[in-house]
Amino acid sequence: MDDPIITTREAAELLGVSIRTAQTWIEQNALDSWKTPGGHRRVRRSAVIDLKARLAGEKVQLPSLVLVHAPQHRLRRYVEPLDLLPECTVRASSDPFATLLTAGYLLPPVILVDCEADDDECLRLVRAIIGHPSLGHTHVIMAGDVNRDVARWQVTARRVHVIAANASSVALEEIVRRLFDGARESMHPAATPLTGEVAGNESQRLMAVAASGLVDTPAENAFDDITRLAATMLEAPIALLTVLTPDRQWFKSHWGLETGETPRSWAFCNYTILQDEVFVVEDATVDLRFAENPLVTGEPHIRFYAGANIRDAQGYALGSLAIIDRRPRSLLRSQRDALATLGRLASDRINLRIRERQLRWAMAPTAKRSLTMDD
CATH class of the missing domain: 1.10.1660.10 (Multidrug-efflux Transporter Regulator; Chain: A; Domain 2)
Incomplete structure (x- = not known):
């Protein structure tokens, strides 16, 4: 290997x-x-x-990335205090183009931009960050005398935070800690009322989900083809390609089902991601884990479920490829193998999408155009 x-x-x-x-x-x-x-x-x-x-x-929380953008002579005033925080690791740049490339490649949860009121280049950088769908989870700290009408960029208080250019190190550390604490609280298993076991690496798995940039992206034929093929080959009325976020079971593709997501606590896939083999529930009405599930007692009235893990290139389970039936049934070994194969195919296509996104961000002309768009 x-x-x-x-x-x-x-x-x-x-x-x-x-x-x-x-x-x-x-x-x-x-x-x-x-x-x-x-x-x-x-x-x-x-x-x-x-x-x-x-x-x-060992339940060790790996540090999260803070990306710092500032003029070269002011980088140290941001990097040095943040570098002392055990909960974060810092990357820094004075080049807006390089900062945007790093943001698009690494998808950091927090970006700090030293942004004076008359610095149009930095303001364009902030707009490019908050306007890109792959960075929808990223919080931006704008450090400086920002007098522009940021509302016209459709910025919400939840994602953009302004601090004074002369803010103390303590104030800077406090806002970064608050953003990280909020993100980790939402990613902690206790924040979602799940039944049964939760993966020991759930925090890292959720970081991988965020880094994939998949959630809330448009439907794609490449994935719809897989769910359609799974439903056809395994004679199931419903097939889903799911991604598990802290609070949602979001469907990248859904065949035979109109809804695009459910609450995370309803997801059969919570059990699928805990194992390597295909997870099968032959009759949900007699399975104590699922008998009272709203997806069993109500639409779509799930009786049978089978799911295979979808994994990223690092091996983290992002969600599953699942088939669902409204009647109890079982799967032959050959059918389990077929579903597992389709799951690996879906994983490969997802990892290809992630790599394509990284390469697009690495293309200088594309990134540079995003920095020079007119207001």
């Missing part, structure tokens, strides 16, 4: 920590490494994945 050799910087990005933290873990032998003839540290990608899994199993 392919197990590439990666740099300390790449390991840090994969873990979601600062390079300094990754170097510390290497020095503490938490990560096996070696030095090249030139004196540079290298690690195996599999070792980084193993460490990430151990951290998740």
Whole structure:
């Protein structure tokens, strides 16, 4: 199996920590490494994945990314206090173009922009960030004397936060902590009234869902074809490609069902993502986990369910490919294998979409145009 050799910087990005933290873990032998003839540290990608899994199993909260944009001479006043916060890792840039590329590639939960009232370039950067659908989850902290009518950009108080340019380090740390605490509270399993077990890496899984940029995107034929094929091959009236957010079961594709989402607490897929094999419920009315579920007692009157995991390139379960029937039934082994194969196909297409998005952001002309749009 392919197990590439990666740099300390790449390991840090994969873990979601600062390079300094990754170097510390290497020095503490938490990560096996070696030095090249030139004196540079290298690690195996599999070792980084193993460490990430151990951290998740120990309920360690990996730091979240804060992306800082400011003039070169003012970067330190933002980076230094934030770099001391254990709950975050910091990336910084003075180039609006590079900042936008990094934002589109890494999808950070918080971006801080040093933005004076007469700085049109920074204002365009903020507008590009808040106007892009892939960054719909991102909060923007605007540091400076901002007098523009930001309402015309359709900015809501929930996503944009203004602080004074001379705000103290304590005030900056407080707002970043508040944003992170709010995000983590919404991602914590207790925030969603789920029954049964919850994955030990649920916080990291939800970060992967956010980083995928899938939720609330338009329907695509590439995924509708898979649900239609699943329904046809397995003779089911309903087939769904689901993504599980903190509070929603959102359908990237839904065949035979009109609604586009349900509450997370109703999702059969909560059980699917906990296992590697296809999860099957032959008769939901006699299964104590589902007998009182609103999707069983009411429309669409689920009786039979079978779901296969949908995973990203790092192995996190984003949701499932599921088939549903209104009558009790069972699946042959060959049918389970077919559903699992279609699930892997859906995973591949999702990962291709994620990679395509990253490549689009890496294309300089496209990103530059988004920074030079007229008001």
